[in-house]
Amino acid sequence: MMKVAKLLGNGKVEIVASDRPSSDDQTVLIKVKATGLCGSELHSIKGSPVEREGFYNGGHEVVGVIETAPAGSNFEPGMRVGARVVQGCGDCHFCLQGYETACKARKIYGQNGHAEYFRLGIRGIQLLPEDVEWPAGVLLSGDGLGVPVRAARRLGDTSGQKVVVLGLGPVGLSSVVVQVSRGAEVMGTDLIDYRTKFAEALGAARGVNSTKEDVKEAVLEWTEGRGADIVILAVGHSAAFLQAIELVRQQGTLYQVGELSELTFNPSETFLRKEITIKGSWYYTSEDWKEMLALHERGLRYDKLITHVFPFEKAQEAVDTFASGESGKVILTYE
Ligand SMILES: [Zn+2]
Ligand SMILES: [Zn+2]
Numbered sequence: 001m002m003k004v005a006k007l008l009g010n011g012k013v014e015i016v017a018s019d020r021p022s023s024d025d026q027t028v029l030i031k032v033k034a035t036g037l038c039g040s041e042l043h044s045i046k047g048s049p050v051e052r053e054g055f056y057n058g059g060h061e062v063v064g065v066i067e068t069a070p071a072g073s074n075f076e077p078g079m080r081v082g083a084r085v086v087q088g089c090g091d092c093h094f095c096l097q098g099y100e101t102a103c104k105a106r107k108i109y110g111q112n113g114h115a116e117y118f119r120l121g122i123r124g125i126q127l128l129p130e131d132v133e134w135p136a137g138v139l140l141s142g143d144g145l146g147v148p149v150r151a152a153r154r155l156g157d158t159s160g161q162k163v164v165v166l167g168l169g170p171v172g173l174s175s176v177v178v179q180v181s182r183g184a185e186v187m188g189t190d191l192i193d194y195r196t197k198f199a200e201a202l203g204a205a206r207g208v209n210s211t212k213e214d215v216k217e218a219v220l221e222w223t224e225g226r227g228a229d230i231v232i233l234a235v236g237h238s239a240a241f242l243q244a245i246e247l248v249r250q251q252g253t254l255y256q257v258g259e260l261s262e263l264t265f266n267p268s269e270t271f272l273r274k275e276i277t278i279k280g281s282w283y284y285t286s287e288d289w290k291e292m293l294a295l296h297e298r299g300l301r302y303d304k305l306i307t308h309v310f311p312f313e314k315a316q317e318a319v320d321t322f323a324s325g326e327s328g329k330v331i332l333t334y335e
Helices: 039-046 134-141 143-155 170-181 193-201 215-222 238-247 267-273 286-297 312-324
Strands: 002-009 012-018 027-036 062-068 080-083 117-121 125-127 162-166 185-190 206-209 228-233 248-256 277-280 306-311 329-333
Touching (some): 002 039, 002 312, 027 134, 062 117, 134 306, 143 170, 143 286, 170 193, 170 228, 185 193, 185 215, 193 206, 206 215
Parallel strands (some): 185 206, 306 329
Antiparallel strands (some): 002 012, 062 080
16 A cells, blocks of 8 residues: 545645555556646646546656666666656657657656655656755656756747746746756736746846736736747636737737636738737657756756745645645655
């Protein structure tokens, strides 16, 4: 048996006993050392209760030590690893380019991660550098850094450009850190002072609280009336998307990383009159992992994003802190 955090909805989480997952010749079992709370879990945390047998919603940013590995694989017990939970078949057109998120046979190991043990497919095992501590390892090897890095790779050279990050949850804040490291000038906007101030502490030129300031005016003033070169949308609201179209300059780029399933907008005004490019990406890939490691080796202080570390037993406190919005990255640690 093992303990696992069960997200109950309505802001509640409970630690329950569950069967320890078993590994096979395609998976390893990881003894978990730390996990990250992710913005993508907020709807499970805050939303209405979901009851599905054996499925506890949360947890896909996981680091730990391999407990059991398939015989004949490149992996063995004791290795310190992080988890790339979206994995491909390994030999299709996309997988061969290191673009596993496009694989038609992709598998996602994205549930029951806030637990003492975690089962992971062998194609997404990422060996952690020796000098990385467990909480920082969660950011380094998970989508906390992976999403901003994939976006940065797809945006190309942003040095000297004015980048607005809309939404300063963990991925928005991490986007600030990554874009500042690439030489962009960054403005971050959010509804919460804690986060706009934190963005400034992380290197943003300006943090704007959109409940107190007119964001469009702030952006126009900051860009001498042109609008932002790039707007990164790290929220999933259609109103924010429409605002991003307003904030971006002629021929600028809007980059979507927040999940958003439905939207009505005006393509004539957006693509024709304004000639805007709209791009986006989901999660990250094995190619992105190489860049994530390179950023670590160059000394990027992504670990500054971590504001709270709680022992797993205090999962409720961790969830409360995260749901309040008064946090950067929130991490749970395990024995
Ligand atoms: Zn995540
Ligand atoms: Zn594939």
